[in-house]
Amino acid sequence: xxxxxxxxxxxxxxHVSTTTAVSRALVLNASFEPLCxxxxxxxxxxxxxEKAELLAATDGxxxxxxxxxxxxxxxxxxxxxxxxYQTRVALNRRAVFARDGHRCQYCGAGAENIDHVVPRSRxxxxxxxxxxxxxxxxxxxxxxRLLHEVGxxxxxxxxxxxxxxxxxxxxxxxxxxxxxxxxxxxxxDLGTTSxxx
Numbered sequence: 372x373x374x375x376x377x378x379x380x381x382x383x384x385x386h387v388s389t390t391t392a393v394s395r396a397l398v399l400n401a402s403f404e405p406l407c408x409x410x411x412x413x414x415x416x417x418x419x420x421e422k423a424e425l426l427a428a429t430d431g432x433x434x435x436x437x438x439x440x441x442x443x444x445x446x447x448x449x450x451x452x453x454x455x456y457q458t459r460v461a462l463n464r465r466a467v468f469a470r471d472g473h474r475c476q477y478c479g480a481g482a483e484n485i486d487h488v489v490p491r492s493r494x495x496x497x498x499x500x501x502x503x504x505x506x507x508x509x510x511x512x513x514x515x516r517l518l519h520e521v522g523x524x525x526x527x528x529x530x531x532x533x534x535x536x537x538x539x540x541x542x543x544x545x546x547x548x549x550x551x552x553x554x555x556x557x558x559x560d561l562g563t564t565s566x567x568x
Contacts, residue, residue: 394431396443397549398423401451405553414443423448427548444548462499470532471504477513477523480506488529490515499531 396414398406415433417423423446431442467485475482482504489495492515503525505513513521545553 394429394442397445397545397552399426399445399447399552400454401448403447403552404454406448406452406454411442411444414446415440417446417448418443421449426552429548444546445552462497462502466532467502468504470499471527471529474504474526475506475509476503476526476529477505477509479526480509483507484510486510486513488525489517493517500529503529 394411395408396411398409398414398417400406411429411431412433414423418425419440425441425443425445426447427443427445428441429444433440433442464485468482471482473482474480484505484507485502486505486509487495487497488501488503491497495501509523513523518524
């Protein structure tokens with residue numbers, strides 16, 4: 372649906388109300404690659420200005436004086452935006468938790484700590500390939516031993532995450548209708564979710 376210009380003007384002049392609190396929308400590049408997360412209102416304005424197309428909407432509604440519009444959840448830009456080359460992603464606790472779905476990579480329970488697969492005392496490095504999220508019991512049981520010494524196996528091989536991890540780090544999670552566009556397993560199956568692929 373292409374809105375009439377008067378409708379777009381009404382929305383940009385501030386006559387907008389929504390049925391929900393400030394909501395967020397996923398913005399995809401024209402190539403369907405995730406770019407960023409913006410407010411749903413900003414996403415709607417992109418659609419009304421024909422700078423993006425609506426791919427998915429929530430149950431919420433934006434209203435102007437004369438019209439109502441579905442609240443965007445996923446939009447795709449009409450033109451491709453070149454993204455500058457990104458260097459290696461910074462390694463920190465929050466990013467590791469996001470990459471591993473906030474699940475222990477040994478048993479699948481909720482993660483509370485990060486663990487070096489090969490302990491630093493045994494020559495392990497502090498790199499994406501050697502750091503995983505772990506629950507407190509597994510972390511305490513493993514201590515400074517190797518996996519085969521305690522009978523542990525990794526649920527997923529740790530690796531540096533792709534750029535889309537920052538969408539999760541920024542907002543703390545994803546909505547189910549974003550999952551197909553992020554290329555991740557359903558978050559309802561957190562025990563098998565890996566964001567490093």
